[in-house]
Amino acid sequence: MGAVIDPATDPKKTTHLYFGPQHPGVTGNMSIEMWFDGDQVTKAITHVGYLHRAFEKLMEKRLWIQNFPLVCRICVPEPDINEECYAMAIEELAGIEVPEKAKWIRTLVLELARFAVNLMAFGGQSGTLGLHTAGMWGITFRDFVLDLFEELTGARIYHIFIQPGGVRRDLPEGFEGRVEAVLKKIEERLPELDRLVLNNAIFKLRTQGVGIVKPEWIEEYGLVGPVARASGSTRDLRKDAPYEVYNQLEFDVVTETGNDIFARAMVRRREISQSMSLIRQILKKMPKNGPVATKLPNLTTWRVPAGEVYTRVESSRGEYGYYVVSDGSLTPRRIHVRGPSYVHAVPLLERMLVGANIADVSNIMVSLTTCPPEIER
Amino acid sequence: MYCNQRPEKPGVKKGMLEKINNMARANSLWVTAYGTGCGAIELRPLGTSRFDMERFGIAMRPTPRQADVLIISGYLATKTLKRVIRVYEQIQDPKYIIALGSCTINGGMYFDSYNTLNVLDKYLPVDVYVMGCMPRPEAVIDGFSLLMQKIKDGRAQGWKHYKENLDYYRENQKKIITDWDLPDYNW
Amino acid sequence: MIDKTKKELEIRFPLLKLVREMHNYLHVEVEKASAMDAILMAKTSLGFKTLQLISSVDRMEENLFQMTWILENYNNETTLLISARYPRENCIVPSLSDIWPAASAFEREIFEMFGISFPGNPREGEDFLLEGWKDIPPMRRDFLTEEYSMKLYGERQPREHLDPRQYIGDMVGEWNTPMGQKRKEEK
Numbered sequence: 072m073g074a075v076i077d078p079a080t081d082p083k084k085t086t087h088l089y090f091g092p093q094h095p096g097v098t099g100n101m102s103i104e105m106w107f108d109g110d111q112v113t114k115a116i117t118h119v120g121y122l123h124r125a126f127e128k129l130m131e132k133r134l135w136i137q138n139f140p141l142v143c144r145i146c147v148p149e150p151d152i153n154e155e156c157y158a159m160a161i162e163e164l165a166g167i168e169v170p171e172k173a174k175w176i177r178t179l180v181l182e183l184a185r186f187a188v189n190l191m192a193f194g195g196q197s198g199t200l201g202l203h204t205a206g207m208w209g210i211t212f213r214d215f216v217l218d219l220f221e222e223l224t225g226a227r228i229y230h231i232f233i234q235p236g237g238v239r240r241d242l243p244e245g246f247e248g249r250v251e252a253v254l255k256k257i258e259e260r261l262p263e264l265d266r267l268v269l270n271n272a273i274f275k276l277r278t279q280g281v282g283i284v285k286p287e288w289i290e291e292y293g294l295v296g297p298v299a300r301a302s303g304s305t306r307d308l309r310k311d312a313p314y315e316v317y318n319q320l321e322f323d324v325v326t327e328t329g330n331d332i333f334a335r336a337m338v339r340r341r342e343i344s345q346s347m348s349l350i351r352q353i354l355k356k357m358p359k360n361g362p363v364a365t366k367l368p369n370l371t372t373w374r375v376p377a378g379e380v381y382t383r384v385e386s387s388r389g390e391y392g393y394y395v396v397s398d399g400s401l402t403p404r405r406i407h408v409r410g411p412s413y414v415h416a417v418p419l420l421e422r423m424l425v426g427a428n429i430a431d432v433s434n435i436m437v438s439l440t441t442c443p444p445e446i447e448r
Numbered sequence: 449m450y451c452n453q454r455p456e457k458p459g460v461k462k463g464m465l466e467k468i469n470n471m472a473r474a475n476s477l478w479v480t481a482y483g484t485g486c487g488a489i490e491l492r493p494l495g496t497s498r499f500d501m502e503r504f505g506i507a508m509r510p511t512p513r514q515a516d517v518l519i520i521s522g523y524l525a526t527k528t529l530k531r532v533i534r535v536y537e538q539i540q541d542p543k544y545i546i547a548l549g550s551c552t553i554n555g556g557m558y559f560d561s562y563n564t565l566n567v568l569d570k571y572l573p574v575d576v577y578v579m580g581c582m583p584r585p586e587a588v589i590d591g592f593s594l595l596m597q598k599i600k601d602g603r604a605q606g607w608k609h610y611k612e613n614l615d616y617y618r619e620n621q622k623k624i625i626t627d628w629d630l631p632d633y634n635w
Numbered sequence: 636m637i638d639k640t641k642k643e644l645e646i647r648f649p650l651l652k653l654v655r656e657m658h659n660y661l662h663v664e665v666e667k668a669s670a671m672d673a674i675l676m677a678k679t680s681l682g683f684k685t686l687q688l689i690s691s692v693d694r695m696e697e698n699l700f701q702m703t704w705i706l707e708n709y710n711n712e713t714t715l716l717i718s719a720r721y722p723r724e725n726c727i728v729p730s731l732s733d734i735w736p737a738a739s740a741f742e743r744e745i746f747e748m749f750g751i752s753f754p755g756n757p758r759e760g761e762d763f764l765l766e767g768w769k770d771i772p773p774m775r776r777d778f779l780t781e782e783y784s785m786k787l788y789g790e791r792q793p794r795e796h797l798d799p800r801q802y803i804g805d806m807v808g809e810w811n812t813p814m815g816q817k818r819k820e821e822k
């Protein structure tokens with residue numbers, strides 16, 4: 072007796088439930104512990120760690136180049152971001168120049184990956200509301216893009232295509248035409264997808280005004296990507312701190328001011344169109360000839376010069392950061408990955424869910440596109 | 449509430465009826481929707497019209513109580529193993545496990561990680577392994593058809609095996625799950 | 636932009652060491668006693684309102700932990716990294732969780748991975764990534780993950796064939812597990 076009972080977790084008034092990890096509404100393998108009063112959430116705790124593979128420890132044991140197969144597995148839907156970020160860090164530390172053509176190919180790969188993820192995420196948002204058709208379409212469209220990746224890199228999911236100082240190989244012959252064909256095929260279908268999702272009364276009712284992210288949280292929590300841009304932020308690293316050749320491409324940063332799930336879906340939808348236009352621009356402006364990689368020293372004895380650097384890349388979920396520390400030995404000293412989901416899924420989600428309705432929980436979670444592997448690594 | 453008794457030893461069934469049962473089981477494999485590792489991302493294209501797993505009678509089910517198959521889609525962290533055991537034991541008999549990827553076979557690229565298992569065989573009875581990192585959707589379908597064949601032949605007996613050798617599996621599981629707080633028998 | 640930040644930090648903290656300076660990017664190292672002051676100053680008067688990451692590096696040879704706070708200014712896209720070194724034994728670092736709510740999660744992870752304590756963090760000690768961990772914190776340099784993995788999950792079997800098909804096929808049969816034996820008999 073005497074202990075103060077927190078009203079949010081009072082066992083007499085609230086129900087205690089676990090959501091996940093085995094649950095079809097959870098994005099990936101994570102779980103939320105929640106207390107409900109009626110059907111309102113009074114407290115939520117995110118549990119992560121189900122996918123912890125100790126990447127950062129393993130990377131300290133492997134050679135610099137051996138880490139490329141590891142880093143791409145940190146984010147399953149969009150692995151190229153990790154390779155790019157890690158390669159940028161190594162280039163910065165070792166002072167390697169990237170040839171012009173390689174920069175264009177890298178941008179193409181990154182943009183294709185973002186395109187694929189956004190298709191899946193846009194469809195997936197309606198999938199949680201029972202609109203499975205749109206979810207299926209999104210995944211099917213993504214499959215066409217994966218075919219392009221397969222042709223370019225040899226693998227559907229994990230490409231291991233970007234390497235320090237360039238990319239692994241040049242574009243195959245006639246690749247531009249096939250990219251254009253895929254874009255066209257998807258473009259024809261997109262209006263139907265829009266009609267199915269954005270004009271759907273149920274989708275609107277369930278998403279407008281739900282899952283509000285207040286604009287003042289952006290700086291407080293460090294929100295990035297579509298989550299921040301749906302709340303009025305105009306930050307996009309591709310524009311504000313351009314890497315590779317983004318400064319030579321024309322595009323506008325997508326922003327919405329709805330603050331809710333609908334606005335986030337809208338941002339993703341508009342970024343799909345944006346990616347398509349960017350891919351077309353890249354293919355048009357890309358130089359036809361030139362080397363695609365710099366020659367690297369013997370990789371088995373390659374010592375990257377000592378130093379510390381933090382590199383950032385804009386992924387489909389927001390700013391992705393790698394903090395790389397080298398002590399001049401054969402292996403990295405420390406690599407710390409800062410995925411955008413880290414703040415979205417742990418502090419932000421815990422705060423957003425308080426007061427939410429039980430039926431909206433998975434909807435809110437999917438709208439943040441939390442990706443557990445990048446939280447846990 | 450759990451059944452707190454040791455599982456009974458399943459008897460060996462033979463004969464025509466069992467054959468017909470197996471035929472029926474093989475053609476309606478329902479899968480628990482639990483993505484435990486990276487392989488889960490290739491399970492979603494399987495549901496689309498391109499690969500269309502429903503033509504084989506394979507469907508995703510939200511809860512283990514309705515499912516027959518558990519797909520271990522990659523590496524298992526020790527924290528996940530605990531949940532997977534719980535999920536597996538809640539599936540009704542007969543049940544099958546398909547393991548995807550080299551991580552489940554021998555640890556794959558995380559063989560020296562402190563938090564992922566190396567040989568899944570020691571902790572759960574796996575019926576079919578699909579190799580690859582990560583296996584393509586076609587390979588997963590291939591794994592399913594192998595499982596179907598095994599069921600039809602009456603060879604997919606992993607669940608019986610698990611019950612018979614429960615002590616062996618429990619001992620291994622408890623060795624790595626240091627804070628074991630599950631009931632010992634939770635069928 | 637970054638010049639002004641550098642100048643103001645230098646005036647306030649004369650012992651400051653410059654680690655790296657690039658376009659819109661500054662990394663400084665301060666004395667451990669003035670680390671919190673520097674962070675607060677960056678937040679209140681230099682405009683670095685957002686905390687991106689708290690990271691730590693184990694410098695075992697020097698018996699030190701290096702903490703790094705990565706701050707960002709969203710208005711003009713500048714990054715400021717502030718580092719400080721703390722002794723390795725019973726390492727205690729002030730918590731930032733009352734200034735930035737996001738700091739709490741980063742600190743919980745570092746507590747688990749390095750054993751660095753952050754007094755003032757209300758949720759310190761809650762399980763974050765690991766569950767029931769009993770060994771020394773795993774990200775410390777003196778924790779040997781390969782040995783640990785070998786002890787707990789068993790050794791990786793050496794490769795006898797170069798043909799993957801044969802290699803994986805054989806290994807599944809040769810495993811020293813009951814299911815493995817069964818598969819061998821079936822062959």
Ligand code: SF4
Nearest residue numbers: 522549550551581582
């Ligand atoms: S086998 Fe490869 S794809 Fe599968 S879980 Fe392991 S690392 Fe991931």
